[in-house]
Amino acid sequence: MTSTIRTTSMKSALIWLVMLICSLALAIALLSSNYLDYQRQQQQLQQQLAGLINIIAIDTQTSLQSNNKLREEQRLSTLSEVPVIKNVHIYQLNPETKQLKFFASYNRRDTGPWPLQIARIDELTEPVQQQNYIEQVKPVSIDNEILGYVYLRASDKDITEAQQLQLLINLLIAVFSLVVCYVMAIKLQQRFTKPIAGLLELVQQVARNKDYKVRAPATELQELNQLNRAFNTMMDRVEGQLHKMELAEQEIMQLNQSLEQKIHERTSALKASNQELLNTLATLHKYQTQIVETEKMASLGQMVAGIAHEVNTPIGLGVTASTLLQDKVHQIELAFENKTLSSNQLARFLNDSKENLGIIYRNLERAAGLISSFKQVAVDQSNESLRQFNMQQLLNEVLLSLRPHLKKTQHQLTVNCPTELTITSKPGPINQILINLIMNSLIHAFDEGQAGEISIEVKLQDHRCYLSYRDNGKGVPEHIRKRIFDPFVTTRRGDGGSGLGMHLVYNLVTQALNGKIDVQSTLGEGIQILVDFPIGSVSPSKLNN
Template sequence: MKYKSHIFSSFKAKLIGLMISVTFISLLMASVGLTVVQVKSFRNSLESSTLSNMEILSFNLIPMLVFDDSDSAQRLLTSLKTRPAVKEAEVYRLDELEGLVFVARYPEGGEHYVHKDIREYITPEFFGEKHYLTHPILLDRETVGYLYVYSVFDELGRFQLEIIGTVVVIMIVCLLLALIIALKYQAILLRPLRLLVDVTEEISINKDYSLRADSTGNDEFSHLALGFNAMLDEIETHDRQQRQAKLDIRQLNMGLEETVKKRTVALELANQNLLATLDQLSQSKNKLVEQEKMASLGGLVAGIAHEINTPVGIGVTAVSHMGELVAQLESEHRAKTLRPQDLDRFLVNANECVDITFNNLGRAADLVKSFKQVAVDQSSDSVRTILMADYLHEILMSLRPQLKKTEHKVELQCAPGLKVRCHAGALSQILTNFIMNSLIHGFEGVDKGVITISITKRDQRISLTYSDDGIGMDADALSRIFDPFYTTRRGHGGSGLGAHVVYNLVTQALNGNVVAKSELSEGLSFEIDFPERENHVVK
């Protein structure tokens, strides 16, 4: 199949096809033109013959129309039997009052029927083999009637078939002659090209670039052979240079192999050192992240300890005062100087001390409870179901020592009954880092700022939006906010790991995603989206 495709796509086949195509198109155009001319000439001769006969018949019909002799007109029309082509003929008399009046019809006895006004055929019309003709009958150049004739020329169809058959035979003979001539002369015309192809194939097989094509002569193929030989000169030179270059490279490679081996050993050693260094850096990074978490927890511990100290101190003072009252009451009782009013005064003071002690110890217990839950969550990777609104209040309670030092406000937007199953510790750490970031960086130079925390649930996914109205940050800082060790307060206590820890907690612990948005003087916001249930445990 491939061989046949090659034959039909060769230049030889294309040349023969071109010659045959040109011959065929030329013969076809000439044959069509000749056929049209011959058919038209034959049709004109038929029409002329019919018109001559109608003129004679019209002349003979004049007295019959003048004297209204329809029987004679009918007999005269019967003479058309000698013309088999005539299928129908009708004679009409032109009356000034009645218009066209029917006189006679051939064949006799047939029904009088005219498709349309016969005067439309005064100009003869051919429709295939059918011919329609209406000839006016004139008397002293005045129309006295019309002769309508309908003919079917079967000989016209036979003539057309004969002409077409003759043309087809001539075309076939001419095409065969053209094919024989093309086959005879294509070998002569394409011999230089065939020799050039032979040289090309031999060079391609044997890689012998010293061969040259025959360039004798002064035709286009000779010029092609000259160009081909010049190209071979360049290829031969290039091939010689390439062989020499390969030899030089082979010798050079032999000398470089030992060097490559030595470099490979050195590179492997360097890679091992680099891998060890990367491992150490990864461990250091993980330690720093854990230190950042512990530092955050340590800050909570210090704040809570300071916060608890106040109610505990008040409770101790109240209990000490109550001890003094008890000692005084006991002394008066032993001295038997205790009066009823002294006992009443003691009871009032004792109740006041109990109330003070109870209220302050309750405050301390609430602080310890909130801190205990938040601290346990931050140090654990367990998944549990939490009431989101209550848990947010516990987180804010643990951050109260830091918030009470400022005039900033925190606004919570969360449905009271919203329950979420997630890593509570990760959520606590995230919000703690956000709030501390706002207090340390976002509200720098801002006296009264507002922090907004909004949490919604839709289709088993939780959306958390945290925003502040602080100083914000530029596009460059925003693009690097989650990079480890990136901070805008280098040397002022910033480690650059807070936002990076948040990113890891959101993507790994919560299996969600976080997006930061900010502009200078427009505050900073974080949008977090994560699934409600998460069973993945961060290791």
């Protein structure tokens, strides 16, 4: 599928490049200049205010000592000559109560009175700027004894207005500069693109008319002149190549005439050989299918033997309990006939009857559950149709059918699968795959009496089921691992191994489940088998597990 590529012209690219560089340079220069100038003016204003508040604090010392409010009001009125100062408060500290009270103030006419800021004294020991105003407090002290505080509120509105005017002027300069750059970029791109347009027209002429005799003229630009020379060299080589192709075509025609006869003769011989090979392959496939079905039936026979062993236990317990109950009934019947039946004897009989009936019921229910599970396993093994089933339940049924074999060992088998995971697939092949993998580990992976570990993990991703099977047994040699899925490959040829177990697993995964299988193993470090196959649907509640 051909992808669509978004293109642009050299004209617009060159213009936009020049404009972008100029715009970025102007923006960085102007913004940096404005920002640094604003910072400088702010710093100067803060230094000026710091000097003023120090002067006011020194002048206020005598007024606070003498408690002369009128004199301080007159002195503060001289601040009208400093337009940036809007409000000044003088607070007096009561030496007895250590409380601050209003002493004197100055309010600029265009500003008006400002609320007392006694509660913010500690906050304003350093200059605080907010909403175009700067606030600061300075203590008034003599010989380290605080007499009061000076509160000053000033405006930096003039600085802000000056900055806005400066920014407007800079923007006008930037616009004028960009217009000049745009005009220069257009002139520059015309000088570059005109020769390229001529070369493009020549290329289109060659593609349209297949005229390989055209040549590009020389230009004033060195790089484009080199491009034109390269184009002319390419045209010379194309003409020479076309001439060689004509000669080669004549030779090929002559060779074809001689080869046709040889091909006809060998085709007849190949047809006979192919037919013989097809017959041989059909025979081999027939025998292989029969052997695989035999392997399936052998596995089913082992499972049936396990069923008989497992079901015998609860049935035997039920028979024992029923026999005991029968004896108790006979004793009660004799006592009743002889009129020696006591209430205590009847109570014990009723209690024993309940216990025995409970034993009979639980064991019969257990036997029915075992038979139901084994029946489902047997049905799944003989049926390869799609159905919806619970993956955790399927794993439990497989392990239940293999319990007689597992109880003879000390291996620890762990299953990691979402409890309510329900999928649509073929349970029969999955059942057979798990049985073969577990039996393979029991037979080949561990020595007799060894306590090994087997783990099965199931997870879902992108509507595929991923099944990981792992054991920590002997592992598989490299030469066996490469051919592990081939038929009749086994490490226990003389001990009854058929070599069809993993071959059957491979066929079930790739053909019945339409999936993939991979084996990873190192000798002495166990084996890991990864199986993944598509699923029809999945329970929405477990899709995120």
